[in-house]
Amino acid sequence: MANHKSAIKRIRSNESKRVLNKYQHKTARNAARKLREIKDRQEAETLFPTVVTMLDKLAKKNIIHKNKAANLKSGLQIHINKL
DSSP states (O other): OOOSHHHHHHHHHHHHHHHHHHHHHHHHHHHHHHHHHOOOHHHHHHHHHHHHHHHHHHHHTTSSOHHHHHHHHHHHHHHHHHO
């Protein structure tokens, strides 16, 4: 267990940030999965900017790597183009 007051606070803040990051990451993954399941091009094109925004925010906060975000966006765009 931490002995310093600042270390105890850091443990608390790390846990709350971890939970928030996990929630945002899972939400983005589910949105990308939902986009891949869509068969209608119009519907996919309306959802795509939302998913891209989520991935960009995750990359900006270093929750996922920027190259991973780029690869996911590219794959989703390819999926939409094939529809």
